[in-house]
Amino acid sequence: MPMSEWWSYHPADFLMFSLHVYERLFVLHNQALWPAQLLALTLGVGLLLALWQPRAGPLRLVVPLLATGWLFVAWAFLWQRYVPINWGIRYVVPLFVLQALLLLVLSQWRGGLVLSPQRLTPRTFGLGLVAYAVFLHPLTALLNDHGLASAEVVGLTPDPLAIATLGLAALARSARRGWALLIIPLLWCLISAATLQLLEAPGAWVPLLAAAIAVVARLMPHG
Amino acid sequence: MLVEPPPLSRRRLLGGLLALAAGSALPPLIARGESGEIREVPATGESLPLVGLGSWITFNVGDDPALLEACTAVMAAFFAEGGRMIDSSPMYGSSQATIGHALAELDATDRVYAADKIWTSSPSEGPSQLEASRRDWGVPRFDLLQVHNLLAWERNLATLQAMKAEGDVRHIGITTSHGRRHDAIERILREADIDFVQLTYNIVDREAEDRLLPLARERGIGVIANRPFQQKRLIRRLEGEPLPDWASEINARTWAQFILKFIISHPAVSCTIPATTQVEHVRENLAAARGPLPDAELRRRMASYVQSL
Numbered sequence: 001m002p003m004s005e006w007w008s009y010h011p012a013d014f015l016m017f018s019l020h021v022y023e024r025l026f027v028l029h030n031q032a033l034w035p036a037q038l039l040a041l042t043l044g045v046g047l048l049l050a051l052w053q054p055r056a057g058p059l060r061l062v063v064p065l066l067a068t069g070w071l072f073v074a075w076a077f078l079w080q081r082y083v084p085i086n087w088g089i090r091y092v093v094p095l096f097v098l099q100a101l102l103l104l105v106l107s108q109w110r111g112g113l114v115l116s117p118q119r120l121t122p123r124t125f126g127l128g129l130v131a132y133a134v135f136l137h138p139l140t141a142l143l144n145d146h147g148l149a150s151a152e153v154v155g156l157t158p159d160p161l162a163i164a165t166l167g168l169a170a171l172a173r174s175a176r177r178g179w180a181l182l183i184i185p186l187l188w189c190l191i192s193a194a195t196l197q198l199l200e201a202p203g204a205w206v207p208l209l210a211a212a213i214a215v216v217a218r219l220m221p222h223g
Numbered sequence: 224m225l226v227e228p229p230p231l232s233r234r235r236l237l238g239g240l241l242a243l244a245a246g247s248a249l250p251p252l253i254a255r256g257e258s259g260e261i262r263e264v265p266a267t268g269e270s271l272p273l274v275g276l277g278s279w280i281t282f283n284v285g286d287d288p289a290l291l292e293a294c295t296a297v298m299a300a301f302f303a304e305g306g307r308m309i310d311s312s313p314m315y316g317s318s319q320a321t322i323g324h325a326l327a328e329l330d331a332t333d334r335v336y337a338a339d340k341i342w343t344s345s346p347s348e349g350p351s352q353l354e355a356s357r358r359d360w361g362v363p364r365f366d367l368l369q370v371h372n373l374l375a376w377e378r379n380l381a382t383l384q385a386m387k388a389e390g391d392v393r394h395i396g397i398t399t400s401h402g403r404r405h406d407a408i409e410r411i412l413r414e415a416d417i418d419f420v421q422l423t424y425n426i427v428d429r430e431a432e433d434r435l436l437p438l439a440r441e442r443g444i445g446v447i448a449n450r451p452f453q454q455k456r457l458i459r460r461l462e463g464e465p466l467p468d469w470a471s472e473i474n475a476r477t478w479a480q481f482i483l484k485f486i487i488s489h490p491a492v493s494c495t496i497p498a499t500t501q502v503e504h505v506r507e508n509l510a511a512a513r514g515p516l517p518d519a520e521l522r523r524r525m526a527s528y529v530q531s532l
Binding site for chain 2 (some may be wrong): 011012013015016018020021024025028083084085086087
């Protein structure tokens, strides 16, 4: 296609499915996984506690669990449910696998992941993102027609998983490791925000705001 | 001002010939079928209902049982109203599988005019893609295969021409949308051996009227008008506005019917392919093909009215 033609497209022309179909993905996903949501929420609380008072032992445990979440979502949600209605997502699946590997390697390699509890602002932003992903993001389903049946639960669906990981990346003391962990969740949040915006979904700005907060937190000194 | 399509008869045939001889813009070769208007595509001799069914977005529902059932209900209503052409593409996510599911549920593979597309920039993959599409539909062969949006069109069209020569597809064509690459489409219409061209044509997107529609008509190539409602945007824009009183002269009771009647009354258009998820909408769309269609003067009035809103 000539480059000039790309400018003649309306963003909505790239949309392949309706908001109703997209929301139904989460309804069916939740029905298929119930009661795994309870376990996922429990693990989410565990992640938040481990990041609240970071110690090497718990971190070495919860970060691999987060990595498992990336692998699970790549397979169970993206590949099984999302790719059939959006073929472009097949190119995103390897990125989720790469993010899982990054989490595994960076949480175990050369002393593991060290967080920076001293600085108040990045700590507040980082923990705030994780707390939002675990407790509040599922409630955004109340804004749509399906209610909590379509709740997006951390560890089982991509948006809260990416936002929680942004929180972790914002907290990392090492800038290099922090940025390495931030890129793919950031990319996903941009994809998700664009999709939700095109679908005219309520809360389309949420992933965008989460990404912005994580970047700001990451740019702050971590001591 | 109005054209009441006459029944298929000697009088209709003579009237059509006279109209052609006079260079009239009256729709040629229109016949009233048992359930709506049909128009013959000269290049193929095929007579198709003037309103078909698109599947972009609406049928991309994955394996959701409730939504598959809803799509099956839409297709059941479509066939019950006399519809035949359903159009899809491998680009449309799970739409082909949804159509196949409904065709199997309705036992309707012999009722559908199956129109699909080849969509690959690697033409060597074309045959395997088309076979996968055919399996999704569950039809013995496609009635129409088109090169999607001119993608690698020369080699993909060669694939389709070879398939047609082998009897693996009945008709072939090429598509574009959003008014893009009309120069290339014009060249293909002049030079290539195709049966159909699919392009965007509606009451506000009328660029095709200048060269492509007259050329297709001259060459006997069928025209499928896509994006009749600009993917709902046109309907949304008009739904707060009143239909003009004179819309009743052509039995247009809704904006959708007003728009569809404008499209299918162009003499070069073989059919248009609105997509929908609603049974009542598919009935409304098919009903637009029945009753009087506007003549050239009323078409101008319709376009001016919409432009003025």
